Amino acid sequence: MKEVKQKSILIMEDDQSLLDAIEHQFTMSGFNVFAAKDVEEGLSKIEAVGTVDIIWLDHYLLGKKNGLDFVIRMKNHEEWKNIPIFVVSNSSGSQNIQSYMRLGVTQYYTKADYDLGQIISDINYTLENEVGEENNKDK
Amino acid sequence: MMNDKQKEKYVFLLVKHPLYGRVLSWSVLIIFIIFLIISIYAVHDAFGVMITILFTGIALFIITVVFLLLYAFIEKLTKKTQNAEDIIDLLKESKERYALAVSGASEGLWDFNLKTDKAYFSEFWKSLLGYTDEDIIDTVDFWRDNIHKDDKEGVQQSFKNYIEKQTPYYSAEYRIKTKSGTYKWFFDKGRAIWDENNKAVRIAGSSRDISNIKKVEEVLKSKTEELENARQKIENEVNNTRKFKQAVESSSDAISIMTPAGSIIYANPAWEKLSGYSYENVRGGQFADWYEKDTDPDIIKDMWATLKLGKPFTSDDLIGRRKDGTTYQVEISLFPILRNGKRIFYTAIQQDITKRKEIDKAKTEFVSLASHQLRTPLSAVRWYAEMLLSGDAGNLDDKQNKYLSEIYSANKRMIELVGSLLNVSRIDLGTFGINPKETDLRKLFDSTLSELEPLIKERGITIKKEYPEKMPNVFIDPLLIRNVFQNLIGNSIKYTPEGGEVEINLKEEDTFIRFSVSDTGYGIPEYQQDKIFTKLFRADNVREHDTSGTGLGLYIVKAIMEKSGGKIWFESPVKGRENEENKGTIFYGIIPIKAGVQKSGLELVGAQHINNMKE
Numbered sequence: 001m002k003e004v005k006q007k008s009i010l011i012m013e014d015d016q017s018l019l020d021a022i023e024h025q026f027t028m029s030g031f032n033v034f035a036a037k038d039v040e041e042g043l044s045k046i047e048a049v050g051t052v053d054i055i056w057l058d059h060y061l062l063g064k065k066n067g068l069d070f071v072i073r074m075k076n077h078e079e080w081k082n083i084p085i086f087v088v089s090n091s092s093g094s095q096n097i098q099s100y101m102r103l104g105v106t107q108y109y110t111k112a113d114y115d116l117g118q119i120i121s122d123i124n125y126t127l128e129n130e131v132g133e134e135n136n137k138d139k
Numbered sequence: 140m141m142n143d144k145q146k147e148k149y150v151f152l153l154v155k156h157p158l159y160g161r162v163l164s165w166s167v168l169i170i171f172i173i174f175l176i177i178s179i180y181a182v183h184d185a186f187g188v189m190i191t192i193l194f195t196g197i198a199l200f201i202i203t204v205v206f207l208l209l210y211a212f213i214e215k216l217t218k219k220t221q222n223a224e225d226i227i228d229l230l231k232e233s234k235e236r237y238a239l240a241v242s243g244a245s246e247g248l249w250d251f252n253l254k255t256d257k258a259y260f261s262e263f264w265k266s267l268l269g270y271t272d273e274d275i276i277d278t279v280d281f282w283r284d285n286i287h288k289d290d291k292e293g294v295q296q297s298f299k300n301y302i303e304k305q306t307p308y309y310s311a312e313y314r315i316k317t318k319s320g321t322y323k324w325f326f327d328k329g330r331a332i333w334d335e336n337n338k339a340v341r342i343a344g345s346s347r348d349i350s351n352i353k354k355v356e357e358v359l360k361s362k363t364e365e366l367e368n369a370r371q372k373i374e375n376e377v378n379n380t381r382k383f384k385q386a387v388e389s390s391s392d393a394i395s396i397m398t399p400a401g402s403i404i405y406a407n408p409a410w411e412k413l414s415g416y417s418y419e420n421v422r423g424g425q426f427a428d429w430y431e432k433d434t435d436p437d438i439i440k441d442m443w444a445t446l447k448l449g450k451p452f453t454s455d456d457l458i459g460r461r462k463d464g465t466t467y468q469v470e471i472s473l474f475p476i477l478r479n480g481k482r483i484f485y486t487a488i489q490q491d492i493t494k495r496k497e498i499d500k501a502k503t504e505f506v507s508l509a510s511h512q513l514r515t516p517l518s519a520v521r522w523y524a525e526m527l528l529s530g531d532a533g534n535l536d537d538k539q540n541k542y543l544s545e546i547y548s549a550n551k552r553m554i555e556l557v558g559s560l561l562n563v564s565r566i567d568l569g570t571f572g573i574n575p576k577e578t579d580l581r582k583l584f585d586s587t588l589s590e591l592e593p594l595i596k597e598r599g600i601t602i603k604k605e606y607p608e609k610m611p612n613v614f615i616d617p618l619l620i621r622n623v624f625q626n627l628i629g630n631s632i633k634y635t636p637e638g639g640e641v642e643i644n645l646k647e648e649d650t651f652i653r654f655s656v657s658d659t660g661y662g663i664p665e666y667q668q669d670k671i672f673t674k675l676f677r678a679d680n681v682r683e684h685d686t687s688g689t690g691l692g693l694y695i696v697k698a699i700m701e702k703s704g705g706k707i708w709f710e711s712p713v714k715g716r717e718n719e720e721n722k723g724t725i726f727y728g729i730i731p732i733k734a735g736v737q738k739s740g741l742e743l744v745g746a747q748h749i750n751n752m753k754e
Contacts, residue, residue, distance in 0.1 A: 025522075090515055091510055
């Protein structure tokens with residue numbers, strides 16, 4: 001029997017009530033959940049566990065730095081640059097969207113337009129494909 | 140004593156001159172004969188010898204006398220002859236000289252007898268008109284008849300003025316016909332001879348061929364006119380140029396002129412103000428230097444590439460750096476000035492849009508933040524309702540399910556409304572821009588249809604599609620046009636009773652693509668059709684059936700279509716359904732194939748994935 005490694009997710013979200021809902025749902029889906037409200041906290045959380053499988057990122061965060069700053073830090077990090085990032089934000093403005101896409105995030109969602117379940121299933125889909133690729137590589 | 144010349148003459152007289160030589164020779168001969176006769180008769184006695192000696196003496200005496208006389212008068216004689224000779228020579232010379240002078244001065248001579256009307260014309264005069272000396276021209280009439288008709292009166296007047304002693308001599312300029320029929324210009328000058336009654340009996344003078352002078356005069360006249368016109372033109376040009384220069388100098392736009400290599404040769408005061416550099420520092424500098432540090436290098440590259448092709452370049456993304464280090468953003472229009480197809484320099488017109496950009500940025504930030512603030516609680520309601528409905532907090536009974544569903548759908552409508560309001564506010568604030576990409580409209584329609592699949596299934600609507608096999612891509616913003624399609628198809632589905640039909644049509648027409656979305660739905664009442672594209676408007680008949688619409692969709696659709704260079708309109712009832720209860724509606728739209736849409740700015744964002752992974 002293959003051991004299914006538990007997937008880990010870092011959730012970067014500044015609104016507490018939303019963060020609670022998201023954390024709850026991901027835990028229910030079998031994820032190991034880490035949460036942070038600002039860029040520095042997020043980075044140190046990843047540091048603490050070494051790496052995470054996926055990141056949920058909101059654009060507006062606590063403090064001066066926003067989601068874009070976080071992505072830049074991640075993409076410049078030797079070990080973490082390939083961690084898929086899902087930007088889930090209620091801020092509009094395609095300037096931001098374009099910037100995120102250019103930086104190489106996996107997907108961008110306008111939060112209010114999606115059910116939480118939809119986003120989670122997309123995330124699972126991404127991870128499965130990645131894992132599949134990894135498995136193929138091993139062979 | 141005699142000089143050489145006189146000696147010559149003397150010899151000449153004695154020996155060569157016929158008369159004096161003859162006289163001398165005959166006298167010598169006669170004396171000799173007399174001597175001979177006397178000697179024959181008287182030579183035999185002494186008396187005879189004496190007579191002979193006497194006569195010989197007399198003969199010698201006579202000869203001596205003759206010689207002395209000759210000697211005495213030689214000077215006078217030679218002088219007289221010389222005078223006569225000289226006079227003849229001088230006369231000959233002067234005649235020659237005169238003839239030379241006259242012919243050298245290109246003047247022919249004429250002499251009119253005003254009584255007999257007879258005239259004398261010199262050989263040269265005749266030759267001027269192409270006649271030879273053999274041609275008999277001897278009447279004043281000849282001269283009169285050959286004067287050009289336009290000049291006759293002038294000549295007559297000049298003549299009259301002189302005869303009436305108003306002028307000191309006669310002079311006239313006129314054209315006269317030559318033998319070949321062409322005309323020459325003559326300048327005559329003459330003087331008259333008066334009789335006792337002070338009447339002019341004879342007039343003589345010279346004619347000069349001034350045709351060449353006249354030609355030169357004509358040329359001079361026309362050249363002077365040309366010069367005067369040219370001078371006028373130049374003056375006008377200078378004045379115009381002054382006007383332009385003044386306009387450029389006082390313009391509030393920064394204007395500069397550069398060589399094709401980019402070296403600045405002129406910058407107006409507004410340029411100095413904008414860049415913070417004085418003209419001395421600007422002149423000769425490289426234009427790109429002011430922008431290279433702070434502008435996106437792709438834009439600089441694009442600028443040079445466009446200019447190389449001889450095309451005008453516009454951008455509002457150029458960022459310049461002032462002397463004091465501060466930056467400014469400009470809207471720039473760069474275009475080449477061509478002469479004979481060659482680029483001789485570039486002109487740049489710039490406007491400082493830093494403030495404008497700052498305001499735009501502030502507006503965008505506001506909308507973005509407002510969007511975030513409004514939507515966050517809406518997301519919370521949505522997700523918590525979702526979790527409750529999925530049984531996360533325990534099983535629900537029917538009532539609980541129902542109430543929660545109401546909360547969930549009301550919240551969704553709110554989310555939709557907020558989204559539309561944000562888009563409308565962007566349209567109104569003018570912070571709505573376009574990012575065009577090459578798009579296949581068929582794919583866009585299909586993707587929209589698949590997104591609306593659940594709704595289509597729910598209402599049992601049949602979808603009909605008519606796409607051409609081959610269709611060119613259009614250069615439009617796919618997000619925005621998708622929004623348009625979502626709206627139109629969504630409306631059709633919503634406002635068509637169950638089991639109805641929605642048909643989508645795509646067609647290539649010349650320079651644009653025409654699409655239509657038609658349905659067998661409730662239609663739009665005629666008395667309300669003019670309000671359809673206005674904000675928050677919903678027709679009476681649809682409000683009856685469905686209270687959930689925002690009334691903003693079509694306003695946004697129209698704004699998007701028009702910004703994209705297209706058009707949108709509709710017809711209701713649909714042709715053939717006038718007598719049906721559900722008259723149907725058909726929306727038409729045209730999208731230009733080659734769109735010239737603005738580049739920068741911000742976008743309207745639809746609620747969707749950017750890249751739909753599942754596609």
